[in-house]
Amino acid sequence: AQSVTQPDIHITVSEGASLELRCNYSYGATPYLFWYVQSPGQGLQLLLKYFSGDTLVQGIKGFEAEFKRSQSSFNLRKPSVHWSDAAEYFCAVNTGFQKLVFGTGTRLLVSP
């Protein structure tokens, strides 16, 4: 069955430093991949998505992600983190049946 693994439960990054959040998926074919962000007490907002073409995708708020088929990964990156980026980040896969499968999330903490 399809699954998504986010190995880091918490990550702390200094403001201004770079960020990489890891995501690995398990699925036979090329999946549709998404990164969502959730602020406390809020719903989920889409940061970016990948479904074909260029393996490096740009999203909102300065985020980007790279799809690597050989590693079954879709890691999220940002070159310089802002305090407002502190939130929970979820990687998700849609296997074509339009049922999103989410990872367990990574909580990002930003230190001054």
Place this chain on the structure above:
Amino acid sequence: EADIYQTPRYLVIGTGKKITLECSQTMGHDKMYWYQQDPGMELHLIHYSYGVNSTEKGDLSSESTVSRIRTEHFPLTLESARPSHTSQYLCASSTWEGEAEAFFGQGTRLTVV
């Protein structure tokens, strides 16, 4: 403005009460979903719908029920609330395309005392 709305945002209710969580979207999406999320945990799909009069159980078993009488409306009902139902419930909608993202409401945080 096209959006997806959930009401109430917060609900504290006694054990045994019947509750309905409302979800409405103005984007004309055929597909709608309910996810359950415990604090700091992943999202679990509990119900989904492909359109009017279509409802399916999700991957996580739930005692709740849903209905889809109108395209824009996808309410979730608990006939008899229990403390184990305490959680956050997120509603979402999407179009049919596989690459289409799901749009989420702000969620309802339910506490059963």
